[in-house]
Amino acid sequence: MKQFSSFQIAISLAGALILLFIVAPLVGMFVSTSPSDLFATACDLEVQQSIKLTIWVSLAATIFFAIAAIPLAYLLARKEFPLKSIVSGIIDLPVVIPHSAAGIAILGFVSRDSLVGKMGSSIGLNFVGHPAGIALAMAFVSLPFLINAARDGFMGVPVRLEKAALTLGASPARVFFTISLPLAWRSIVSGLILMFARGMSEFGAVIMVAYHPMITPVLIYERFGAFGLNYARPVSVLFILVSLTVFIALRMLARNKGQKFSNHA
Amino acid sequence: MLELRNVSCSFPGFNLSEISFSVADGEYFILLGESGAGKSLLLEAIAGLNQVKTGSLILNGKDITHQKIQQRGIGLVFQDQAVFPHLLVRENIAYALKGKYLTNSEKENIIKETALLLQIPGLLNRKPATLSGGELQRVALARALVQKPTILLLDEPLSATDSKLRSELRALLRQINRMGQTIIHVTHDFDEAVSLADHIAIMNQGRIVQTGTPQEVFGKPANGFVAHFAGIRNFFKVSIEKLNGTCVVWPKKEVAIFTADNTETDSGYILIRNEDILLSPNAFESSALNNFEGKVVDIYPSRSGMEVELDIGIAMFAQISCESATKLKLAPGENAWVHFKASSVKFIAG
Numbered sequence: 001m002k003q004f005s006s007f008q009i010a011i012s013l014a015g016a017l018i019l020l021f022i023v024a025p026l027v028g029m030f031v032s033t034s035p036s037d038l039f040a041t042a043c044d045l046e047v048q049q050s051i052k053l054t055i056w057v058s059l060a061a062t063i064f065f066a067i068a069a070i071p072l073a074y075l076l077a078r079k080e081f082p083l084k085s086i087v088s089g090i091i092d093l094p095v096v097i098p099h100s101a102a103g104i105a106i107l108g109f110v111s112r113d114s115l116v117g118k119m120g121s122s123i124g125l126n127f128v129g130h131p132a133g134i135a136l137a138m139a140f141v142s143l144p145f146l147i148n149a150a151r152d153g154f155m156g157v158p159v160r161l162e163k164a165a166l167t168l169g170a171s172p173a174r175v176f177f178t179i180s181l182p183l184a185w186r187s188i189v190s191g192l193i194l195m196f197a198r199g200m201s202e203f204g205a206v207i208m209v210a211y212h213p214m215i216t217p218v219l220i221y222e223r224f225g226a227f228g229l230n231y232a233r234p235v236s237v238l239f240i241l242v243s244l245t246v247f248i249a250l251r252m253l254a255r256n257k258g259q260k261f262s263n264h265a
Numbered sequence: 266m267l268e269l270r271n272v273s274c275s276f277p278g279f280n281l282s283e284i285s286f287s288v289a290d291g292e293y294f295i296l297l298g299e300s301g302a303g304k305s306l307l308l309e310a311i312a313g314l315n316q317v318k319t320g321s322l323i324l325n326g327k328d329i330t331h332q333k334i335q336q337r338g339i340g341l342v343f344q345d346q347a348v349f350p351h352l353l354v355r356e357n358i359a360y361a362l363k364g365k366y367l368t369n370s371e372k373e374n375i376i377k378e379t380a381l382l383l384q385i386p387g388l389l390n391r392k393p394a395t396l397s398g399g400e401l402q403r404v405a406l407a408r409a410l411v412q413k414p415t416i417l418l419l420d421e422p423l424s425a426t427d428s429k430l431r432s433e434l435r436a437l438l439r440q441i442n443r444m445g446q447t448i449i450h451v452t453h454d455f456d457e458a459v460s461l462a463d464h465i466a467i468m469n470q471g472r473i474v475q476t477g478t479p480q481e482v483f484g485k486p487a488n489g490f491v492a493h494f495a496g497i498r499n500f501f502k503v504s505i506e507k508l509n510g511t512c513v514v515w516p517k518k519e520v521a522i523f524t525a526d527n528t529e530t531d532s533g534y535i536l537i538r539n540e541d542i543l544l545s546p547n548a549f550e551s552s553a554l555n556n557f558e559g560k561v562v563d564i565y566p567s568r569s570g571m572e573v574e575l576d577i578g579i580a581m582f583a584q585i586s587c588e589s590a591t592k593l594k595l596a597p598g599e600n601a602w603v604h605f606k607a608s609s610v611k612f613i614a615g
Contacts, residue, residue, distance in 0.1 A: 160343050
């Protein structure tokens with residue numbers, strides 16, 4: 001029979017406590033929500049619109065910012081340049097600053113008095129209270145997840161493969177799109193999913209920029225403030241279920257795509 | 266023809282300095298040196314992957330020193346093959362054909378011809394992860410050859426192969442070279458160099474130490490480093506003196522060695538091949554002018570018998586058969602006599 005040392009038992013107990021700490025509040029919330037409440041909430045038009053808004057704005061922010069963030073990650077993985085460590089630090093900054101403070105910073109950046117705000121106004125776009133402003137706030141706090149994951153993915157691609165492609169007549173752009181990107185694909189997709197998920201769950205930064213239209217985390221906060229825990233709970237449960245479903249679906253899609261790459265590409 | 270004129274490159278903690286040599290069309294040129302000598306960096310500089318700081322690279326009369334990698338027409342096979350793992354063998358080979366304005370059937374024909382030459386037609390639809398080391402090496406060669414490079418650069422292509430596969434690949438490389446392909450091949454293996462090279466350049470610490478045909482380089486090594494590469498252990502710097510018309514060289518103050526080579530210089534190098542040295546338990550009369558009593562320092566198996574290291578005032582190495590070692594009862598600490606003829610002492614001016 002397998003023998004366990006007292007140390008192994010101690011670390012297993014510590015691990016179990018941490019797991020319990022994460023799972024218990026969630027399970028408690030699910031258990032306290034009746035299926036009828038959950039069904040009624042799912043039929044609530046305001047909730048439906050809020051969840052749709054949260055998903056598509058986060059998705060749009062992820063796709064839009066990925067276009068520039070992935071090349072930046074490649075640059076960080078491959079090139080040495082002055083002040084590179086400072087650039088890396090700046091990228092991690094949104095993770096460490098309070099998100100309400102990040103929201104204030106974004107608000108200052110896009111308000112009507114700012115240069116960006118004025119530019120937006122000139123084409124009829126007011127970021128404050130607009131999905132575009134929400135997308136900016138979501139992207140601000142979630143970009144580090146994509147950039148860091150993609151950078152690690154690119155670093156895992158052997159430089160020799162890129163050099164070999166260059167000697168075979170490929171341009172640097174072709175090397176990037178045919179060698180580096182496909183080989184770093186799994187990490188990049190993980191980063192995209194993380195950025196998307198983190199954007200969906202953002203509250204602090206978004207509420208500063210746009211209380212309305214209401215994304216689900218703001219709606220949960222509003223229902224809690226106005227009606228109390230019992231009204232906020234079903235929305236929370238529903239949003240968690242939707243988030244988990246989207247998250248799992250994206251993971252499965254990414255896995256299938258990854259297998260396609262490794263088998264056929 | 267490729268010409269390197271005083272090429273220097275800088276890397277963090279390492280420099281390639283004043284490298285000059287030329288490679289004629291259709292030649293098999295070997296760059297031989299120990300690990301860390303800078304061979305691979307030089308190869309990458311020729312390919313255009315490393316920047317040349319000073320000097321120039323001339324290919325068929327055209328200066329390519331600062332030309333784009335893609336326009337040089339130079340193929341490179343890396344030591345670890347660098348076959349693209351996410352592409353099929355066919356796609357790996359076809360990679361260099363994109364943008365060549367070829368129809369699909371032309372591309373397919375080129376791929377098939379190259380695969381036939383490299384004996385890998387059955388592997389075209391396989392993924393690299395399913396191939397052996399030898400198969401990967403052939404795929405990497407096919408991928409480099411498909412673009413019909415002016416010069417093919419090979420970075421230690423046989424280093425990770427067993428002896429059977431190595432001899433197969435050597436034959437294949439000879440065949441490719443005989444078809445007119447100019448090859449520059451980097452290796453640290455002396456046997457590989459001798460078996461393939463038309464010309465050899467020996468590299469040490471970022472510099473070319475000696476160039477020439479294998480016979481020139483190993484018959485007359487420029488210094489101890491080259492001699493060591495050729496497996497010549499008895500290579501000494503000497504001062505020279507004439508004694509009754511015979512040339513006597515002094516590798517050390519207390520050791521005088523007769524050589525049949527005549528020279529007017531007062532210093533240089535001598536080399537004595539290990540297999541030219543006779544060992545005996547006692548002194549005996551013979552025609553050999555060089556007879557020394559010494560002590561066995563070490564004795565160990567070598568490729569063709571036993572190698573014996575003796576101290577005769579200088580460290581001397583002798584190659585003997587296993588039977589002789591048993592018969593002479595040689596062991597570390599035992600005394601033995603060393604004999605070699607003056608004619609086996611080759612003098613090299615320097």
